[in-house]
Amino acid sequence: MLSKNKIKLFSSLPDKKSRIENNIFLVEGEKMILELLSSGFTVQTLLFTKKMKGFALNNNIPSSIELIEISDDEASKISSQKTPQGMMAVASIPDGFYSDSFSFRENNLVLALQDIQDPGNLGTIIRTADWFGVKHILCSKSTVDVLNPKVLQSTMGAVFRVKVVYTDLLKTIRELKENSSSLPLFAAILDGNDLYRSTFPLHGILMMGNESKGLSEEFIRLATHKLTIPRFGNSIESSESLNVSIATAILLSEIRRKSM
């Protein structure tokens, strides 16, 4: 049984302001909670409905975590999913989670995202980055928050393995470039060089732009390599662009393929 105040608090967590003020975030569903439990994050509370009691009792939950059985009604109030999975965890946002410090390690491949707005896109990009061994993602400050419930859900747990850094993106990339003039900077644009046929270094920073506007001029100007995913069939009638999470995946796949 949850107090009214707790219900109010937990159901406010889809809102970034509330997450920051209270320094907690909410994770939903069995798969995500198992990933959370095996990550370094501190879990405060585990909420479960009657149906999910078995899960809560059978998974060696550390005794430091408060276990609370809730009603289906309470679950729908707190959940931001259409069909709540009857299983939610409240975790602390670690100190320094939003630190914007970042140092580029040579031979790493890093993603830089300018103003990605759609939570599903960011989550899917994090999941894909994890698959392709990308450990760091730099995001402009206007990019959707990584602890947004829909972002978390789309990462399928990858959020606990990939470090997402919110930063003044242009400034950060300019500084990285100043410190290392040979740093490869890839810009994904619509009129660049053929991704498949170009040769380019297999590390550096891959810059992806906003869903509707793409990368802005300042970023494109910094790029050492401008890349385009070729359309097939040359039909002027085909799609004008690809979804940003799709384009990111194809670029990462091709960079990794070339390096194998």
Next chain:
Amino acid sequence: MLSKNKIKLFSSLPDKKSRIENNIFLVEGEKMILELLSSGFTVQTLLFTKKMKGFALNNNIPSSIELIEISDDEASKISSQKTPQGMMAVASIPDGFYSDSFSFRENNLVLALQDIQDPGNLGTIIRTADWFGVKHILCSKSTVDVLNPKVLQSTMGAVFRVKVVYTDLLKTIRELKENSSSLPLFAAILDGNDLYRSTFPLHGILMMGNESKGLSEEFIRLATHKLTIPRFGNSIESSESLNVSIATAILLSEIRRKSM
């Protein structure tokens, strides 16, 4: 000004049953409506709010289309978007739209989707297929409906260029295989051959499975080529799988790359 009945009818269109019963569907937003107008579909009604009056009057809308100005309030009642774009079109579902007839043309690349549930995934797959010149997508009958508003939105207009056929998928693929024993059938699975290093024909049918279950055994058994997108870094800790629209995109990209 819309009658109560019309508002009720139009706002029921996110529901597949209502679309089928009334033989109409709803398209939202400037970009999608421009694509609809230049497609072969018959548009019955164009709804626009005051703000969008200019669009409705300036785009050479055929006189056969009924133009109705609606209030912002009516727009939010009908729209299935959080922030309605003030611009909606009601179009007829063409005769034969749901016909399951399909003939495979030699050297074509076709997608086959088993039980894709998420509207964003199907829409994004259609958009990506269009980019890569795939003209036909076969869907199992349990795949989400292509005229679902969220599917339409994610296609960004590609839905008017790619033919989506709902069919008894297993039966259809079995028959295609019987008719042409040399038909390449690709299955995207987690323990197949390395996509990058394998050689395979560059046409045929690419089979993709449901978001959580993947392709079922019957489909995998029919495959002539089992393909896997290699993970990078070999970390056992990385993501277990890729989102299905991401995996589809990487496979299509690689097949097209090999054929260039």
